[in-house]
Amino acid sequence: MEISMMWHTTLDTPAGPFTYVVSDAGAVRASGFTAEVGTLLPLVHDKLREESQPAASPGPVGDAVHSYLAGDLTAIDSVVVEQHTGGPFMTHAWQVMRDIKPGEPVTYTGFAELAGRPSAVRAAATACARNAAALFVPCHRVLGTDGTLRGYRWGLDVKTWLLQHEQTAGIQGPAVVSHSATRSVQRTKM
Structure with missing residues (x-):
């Protein structure tokens, strides 16, 4: 059985450090303007929470954030988000x-x-x-x-x-x- 992981990356932005946590499939499970991944992990729903490790590269999510910061405001629209809720x-x-x-x-x-x-x-x-x-x-x-x-x-x-x-x-x-x-x-x- 393969163990699923979450991966996190922090980018420096003009608004401050921005960290995102993604699933193995690359779906964003949590993100925010903090350098502390520990602040984000509790935001991930219990059913989606897995161990998180630093990502080797910013990946497609990082590319979308960079493009957004460069003025392509729709670049973040295609980023897959995975949140879970009770309703x-x-x-x-x-x-x-x-x-x-x-x-x-x-x-x-x-x-x-x-x-x-x-x-x-x-x-x-x-x-x-x-x-x-x-x-x-x-x-x-x-x-x-x-x-x-x-x-x-x-x-x-x-x-x-x-x-x-x-x-x-x-x-x-x-x-x-x-x-x-x-x-x-x-x-x-x-």
Whole structure:
């Protein structure tokens, strides 16, 4: 019997260190703006959690992040995400969140409407809070009901940077930037 593993990589980004944890198949199970993989592992659902080791290279997920940072805001759209939840609304809400266009943030109310449950504003906010795959499931694109920045697990400074990056890159289009412009760093501390 072959033992499944998860693999983690940390990239330096303008918004701070970004770490992602992927399955053997390359699906993102958790990601966030931290250098500590130990912060991400508890976000992986128990049924999906396996031992995690440093990846030998950033792989396709790293390539997508580099392209996103260089201005190709849709590069992260094709990254496969594997999250597990106890209910169909959460799964549906996360998929809907992936359809929110870069540079076009919505409020919790708007997100609830997009998810087909306009009165479920709190459930929409909970979907953001329980999202383990930051950036790839872009909860940073959801604002408070009044249109202001609200909580983000990785900090409002990071959320602000992401929203400004998407607004600016959306106007200017992708830049031609070498992937070496964002340096990969492997972390082993757990």
